Amino acid sequence: MTPLRRIAVIGNSLPRRCGIATFTTDLQQAISTSHRNLETSIVAMTDRGQAYDYPPAVVFEIKDDNIEEYIRAADFLNAGRFDTVCLQHEFGIFGGEAGAHILVLLSRLTMPVVTTFHTVLAKPTAIQRAVMERIVEASSKVVVMANKGRELLRSVYQVPDDKIEIIAHGIPDVAFVGPDAAKAKLGFSGRSVVLTFGLLSPNKGIEVMIDAMPSILKRCTDAVYVVLGATHPNLVRDQGEAYRESLLARVRELDVEDHVVFLDQFVDQATLLEFISMCDVYVTPYLDEAQMTSGTLAYSFGLGKPVVSTPYWHANELLADGRGVLVPFGDAAATGHEIAELLTDDARRHVTCRRAYAVSRTMTWERAAERYVSAFEHARQGHWIKVVARSDTASPESRSPAAPDMQIGHFLSMCDDTGLFQHAVHSVPDRSHGYCVDDNARALLLACALNNPGEQRLSEVLTARFAAFVQHAWNPDTRRFRNFMGFNRAWLEDSGSEDSHGRTLWALGECARSDSNPSRRSWAASLFAEALPTAEAFHSPRAWAFTLLGLDAYCATNPNDFHAGEVRHVLAERLMTILASVELPGWVWFEEGLAYDNARLPQALMVTGMATRTPAYVDAGLRSLRWLMTQQTASGGHFRPIGTAGFGERRQPPRAYDQQPVEATASIAACLAAWRAEGDAEWKAIATRVFGWFLGSNDLSVALVDPRTGGCRDGLHPDRANENRGGESVLSYLLGLAEIRQLARVNSNLTKPAALLAVGA
Template identity: 30%
Template sequence: MSTYPPRECGIATFTQDLFRSSQKIKKSGLKYKVAAFNLSPLDTFTYPREVKWEIDQNNKQDYINLARTMNKDKSIVGIILQHEYGIFGGSEGENILYFLRECKKPILVTLHTTLPAPSPKMKEVTIEIIKLASNIVVLTKRSKEIITKVYPKSRSKISVIPHGIHPIPFALQDESKDKLELSNHIVLSTFGLLSRGKGIEYAIKALLPIIKVYPSLIYLILGETHPVIRRNEGEKYRLELARLITKMNLKKHVRFYDQYLSLPDLQEFLQATDIYISTSINPNQAVSGTLSYALGTGRAVISTEFAQAKEIVIPTIGRIVPIKDSAAMTLAIMDLLSDTQRLHKMDRNAYEMTRPMQWNNVALEYTHLLIRTVVPPLNIRHLRSMTDEMGLFQFALYSLPNKDLGYTLDDNARALIVCSWLIEHTGKSNVQSLLTTYLAFIKKCQKEDGSFINYIGYGDKAPTYQNKQEDLEETQSRAMWALSEVINNHVLPPRQKKEAQKIFLKGLTNVLHLTHLRAQAHAIKSFTLVMNQFPSHKAIIKKCIKKYADSLLSSLKEHSIKDWIWFESSLKYNNALLSESLLLAGESMKNT
């Protein structure tokens, strides 16, 4: 879902490139169709055959109807939505929410704009997009940092997949310069749909000192005016640039190519380029497809310091200059032109660095993420069949419970955690009865002194002999973790949370002196969840977190050698728990 060619739009081009590359991945078994957004009912296009649906971006009912159509279509397993605030109708593109709210299919959303300080309305819209999306993609690491900081609930959903580039053989400039009648010229270029945000005037103002030293220099401004800009103000910006060029007596050194270039034509111009100039004046621009394409062609670049450029343009492939600083751009261009051998090496570095960004690799990353996104609906039928009015059975014979072996607190605690998570994070209220059963089981397993037994038989529903034969430290701490998940759940009924609190407080003294590593780790997980829920016990809980974290660190130091950095002399079971608990302890103690 996106804008799509022949509509002239950077997102449209991106989507077509992603579509074509994704279609070539035969082993995925996926086929793709496109839902294209139109600016208005009058702005329609003769789309290629992959476009199955068209949407008037300002018509809310179009979004709802499309969602309902997709819900009914069993062949549609998932959706990739390219998001940019300006391509959807309504304030800050809020119309897309009508689709997202109505659609029942898994949705992967690519956020092309990521602002560190969004307007209140933009933030409101984005919060809901993130909530309704199954997965989020951003195009740079910096974008991920911004989104996770501004929208913390995106952390579990977000992935970074770079802007794609087209596969093209590396070539020196001479052949393309001959074809374009640019031989004997030093060629600078900028391409893209023209608009005021491009900042091209600052590049033009940088040229005068340079042509005195390099009189053969020519600057190519490639691309027509953005259709939306042209509709609103015509060619006003281009004419302003033309007057500036005349005023500075640069007509021989600056050329406009006022057309929407085909990919082969664009690649020809880029291959003829000595230095590509990326001129954005928006410091928060998340990504520039034009910059990616220039680097992918194997060309050194000079870019203003917007988000993507600061991440990708390193000294071995180009230079970064302050925004709107023509003097700095002059110095950067002069620097690169002063050493031809170094400049050619930068070209080669840029080419080699960008090979992972080729569209076939990008499409493969999207495919893998989409496959992970398109998971079947959660089925708890087996969990229900393994549970009776007492609790969750310990073992099964194929799909049937093995009742002879009874129940364990360990398994019921795990099931309680799962149900709590499902209710809080997915809104699945149909597991509420299961949660009630598992919580009651934990209560039944608690003895008068607050400690827990683990094994209960099926026939008499009484404790078994195994409780006296085994060390139950981990059982104690796992039960406390499960109770903490319920206590910390923001959507459960107060009566259930209070019940969990009573059981927890009664059992607290029994988990303050644990000796086994995994029991200590479970206790840390439990305590970090509820430390602030019990003000009168906070000091002792905090002290215990530190004691157990120190114990884990001591074990890590004791068993670690040069080629083995771990808590024990071998990998055993539930290994990730040990590292996770230390991270949680550090975060809770502000000791990261």
């Protein structure tokens, strides 16, 4: 799977004035800042009758009451090939009853969705429950900011635990400073400052704090309560400033005008941080327990401020264990007492400050962004299974283009009386690069595959030619196969690579089992046995895997070769050992990086496990293949083979390009091995979808094959297909085609999975 490239966040956006808008903007900027190669955009919800001068990060705008705009937004996101969508959910920001319009958008998306629930209701109405459940169903992951959210999702909405992520509300990463400098700048020098900020509305409990001021002033005469924030726009629209006026009247009634300051402002983050910095105590006297998230609480706590709060859900968790002070709902006396205690006890206040600041370092926006990006990656890894499941109502053959007829014209044009050429210039064989045993061994595998029922066999002369090349490649002096040969038929080396030796053993093993000529079967078995001991000293995992595939075929017809059986056990255990030593959550693989022919490693373990009745081998093969296929599946569901640009990178998501046919063929064979191992038809569907890569179901929607000649382009670049059609590419296509054609015959005959013959390269 390629690295994440494009993320869209759906939610309100600044300059709209609300907490969701602030959160959405902060999250988008945090991801963009910490992941420079990741393009992050916002799809902004606009409330009825309003217009905003959105920043460039907002790439699409939805008027919340216009259902057509939800549909157009889904089309925009799909066309833009966004990798993941991150939905910020609050019932009130979407149109329709209980915000149901958002379901119209979600139901049309082709990429995974990660939803952040800013509110989780303990007692939802029937329509609220229905909307929540459908959003959960449409989401690959759901995020809450407190344990209480997870508890409610599990108990009220029956969301499985592995679908839920807890990611704390992000906070700015600023240095811990005392309040004096900010007080001087803002005009509050010499005052003990208590602060509340945020949009004003009756549920914030500001009146309780005003009622507490007289008792605070008895013990701290210089105290001032600063209320920073505009009235909530929805409240202004419905009631004007009646709520603010009622608070001012209460201040006058209690005769504390000189000690309560209302600043009717919606400030930018820099100004907000200055106000938080100047306060000695921050207070959130909210009246409703069911407050899952409070950005104001998170920000103040993150700047190391002592917080006095009512025990709403978010505060109850964040301020537990002495990290802040909790007071009963609506209790002005208790609120006043605790604030006065903090204002008059410098030592206690400073200890609380330091403790809050230290604990909050895990909540910075940088850390939150990392957690979100990780959630996006996990969502993508699981999305390919969901994509397959959505299309399971049709047969694998009907979901992908029909497998073409087997045409070998281009393959034949790539052969001469020596063997198969390595490369081509467009479709013209390139003699300057000569031959290699790798490709001629693959050609021998193709000859064996075409011995299956329903295929036209290669001529005896051509098959003998590939066998002769393999025989000539054997160097008895080095006990190794040579690999590269010039056009003048001169070998360019005494010994080839470990991988080429292993691949040649594979071809010999398959030839020993299924060649049409008895004499050649005997020859192949003899040369296999002679060349096998060399492989015991190899270090390449792919050489082990290729050898195991050869042993699977060889041992089937030579069960009394006990040495071959021992080697099979040794090589399989080596694969198991390196898997155990490298595997971590999120990296279920044999090596620190991904390279070429990757799927052959799990395939080798699965076929070995089935043949030797070793379930551990089969399980390891299935586990690693499932992970590999998540890395090789695009968000739209099509196959995206691991690109060569990422070879050599350590534990990094695979690069998208260049994509090569050998990866598709290996994946087809491995998925069908998985189907034979556990009988799950999903693997057949995936194999068929992988084959679609050759026919145009790929990132560029470009067919790589010429169905008239059977030629296959050498791969996909970021902007085009490679027009050359070399030996490895044509063999990869034809071997994959042979697998799919054999699968189609098995399906049409309703044959049991075990009847499917193993072929491939």
